[in-house]
Amino acid sequence: MSIPPIGLGTWNIHNASVVVEQALDIGYRLIDTAKLYGNEREVGQGIINWINKDPVHNKRQDVFYVTKLWNDQNGYETAKRAIQDGLNKVSGLKYIDLLLIHSPTEGRRMRLETWKAMQEAVEAGHVRYIGVSNYGEKHIDELLNWDGLTVKPIANEIEVSPWCMRQELCDFTKKRGLQVIAYAPLSHAYRLTDPDAEAVAREKGVTPAQVLIRWSIEKGYIPIPKTKTESRLRSNFDVFSFKLTGDEMKRLDHPNVHDPSDWDVVHCA
């Protein structure tokens, strides 16, 4: 199993079919959406449009479509129906590459019931891989120690940036065999004028956004920056022709800051 090294986040993208097609043209291969974002159908359409315009070169199996079950879709029967709804919205894609539980907030019983429905979707061939999002250490171990587990999670999608490093959780996630998908890698654009990010960017001849995306990659994470702007789609993807040194990484790190740009539920019961 290999997950592409970078993805496109699509929260708040309303013309998603256009943006997704542009992203795939540029080279993005992972697209992250969710029931919550209200754009699964459009994201799927963007992928289909991209395949249809050059079916010899653009293949369904080259795209990694990620979506998530929202909090109100937890519970065994509800999740089963929700997975079918999600599949129906992107019927042209035939399957979901990675399905995540969006968050652990609904409690242990709901989390595990939802997982049971997700496992069955893998066993039925509707979903290739399953994973979690916003899970803390205890949620991960709850799942891995559950006696009903037949399909292991492959990833934990969590907010990670130099101002929300979550080093212990990231190390734990990887130690348990899950990849870290880093959401809000640009800290929702709140930190693009940070003096150190700007200085490193100037020295390297790149943008602060490229520095932050590269920071995630150097850490061994899969960043999923969001942009609806075509020029930024291009530059955010252009992060494989330079590296950050150990000193530059340290200059960007803020291990003592915890400033998530969004919700923070990894410690919920």
Ligand SMILES: NC(=O)C1=CN([C@@H]2O[C@H](COP(=O)(O)OP(=O)(O)OC[C@H]3O[C@@H](n4cnc5c(N)ncnc54)[C@H](OP(=O)(O)O)[C@@H]3O)[C@@H](O)[C@H]2O)C=CC1
């Ligand atoms: N699982 C979860 O609970 C969560 C998942 N996510 C996922 O992660 C994705 C990314 O996180 P998100 O919160 O969107 O925040 P990001 O950190 O990706 O930042 C997005 C913001 O940065 C701007 N931006 C992007 N590139 C540049 C650039 N090169 N220069 C200047 N500004 C730029 C965008 O503007 P513009 O679009 O106008 O160009 C947008 O305002 C989401 O879209 C979603 O897919 C996010 C939050 C929670």
Ligand SMILES: O=C1Nc2ccccc2C1=O
């Ligand atoms: O992309 C997202 N933005 C959010 C804001 C609040 C809760 C969940 C999310 C997302 O998944």
